[in-house]
Amino acid sequence: MKKKVAIIGPGRDGATLGRLFVLSDFGVQSVVGNRPETAAEGAKFIGAPLVTDLEEAVRGADVVAICVPDREVPGVAAELASVPLADQAVVFHTSGSLSSRNLETLRSKNRGVALASAHPLQSFASPKEAMGRMRGVTWSIEGDERALAFLDGMVAGF
Numbered sequence: 001m002k003k004k005v006a007i008i009g010p011g012r013d014g015a016t017l018g019r020l021f022v023l024s025d026f027g028v029q030s031v032v033g034n035r036p037e038t039a040a041e042g043a044k045f046i047g048a049p050l051v052t053d054l055e056e057a058v059r060g061a062d063v064v065a066i067c068v069p070d071r072e073v074p075g076v077a078a079e080l081a082s083v084p085l086a087d088q089a090v091v092f093h094t095s096g097s098l099s100s101r102n103l104e105t106l107r108s109k110n111r112g113v114a115l116a117s118a119h120p121l122q123s124f125a126s127p128k129e130a131m132g133r134m135r136g137v138t139w140s141i142e143g144d145e146r147a148l149a150f151l152d153g154m155v156a157g158f
Helices: 012-023 036-046 056-057 070-079 100-108 127-131 145-157
Strands: 003-010 027-032 063-066 090-093 114-120 139-141
Touching: 003 012, 003 056, 003 127, 003 145, 012 027, 012 036, 012 063, 012 127, 027 056, 036 127, 056 070, 063 070, 063 145, 070 090, 090 145, 100 114, 114 145, 139 145
Parallel strands: 003 027, 003 063, 063 090, 090 114
Antiparallel strands: 114 139
C-alpha cells in the first residue's frame, strides 16, 4: 500500500522532497506552510493539495516530513505534539544541525510515533534545479529504528 505523506514547510527542501516522494510513488496527501506564497508554489511543484490547518494536513498521514528552517523545528514539534497522529507514524525533520531528540515532545500524545532526522548533503538553490542532482546524494540519517528503516528505503528510492 502506498504511504501517505504530509509535508510541513514546502520551501526549497520541502518542495524538492515532496516532488521526490511523488516521483517515487508515495502519496503526498497534503502540504502546509506558514508563508502563503511559498506554500502555494511548493504545493504546485509537488503536485499535492495545499491546506492551511496543521491538524488537517497530518490527519491519517503515515509519514510527516518537517522541512522548516532549523530554528523553527522545536516550535513545529511543539505544535504537532497537540495534534493526533496516525498510529505508527514516522515523523522526521530535515534540519542539518538538529537531531531527532528535538522531536521528542511528539511522544507525549503519540506513543507509537517513530522519530528521525534526515538531511541530504546537498544544497537547494531551487527545487527544480535540485531535482536533477538528488540521485545518489548522501544523506545524514539518525533516529528510531523503525524510522531509519523507512528513511533508508526512501533514500534508496530517490
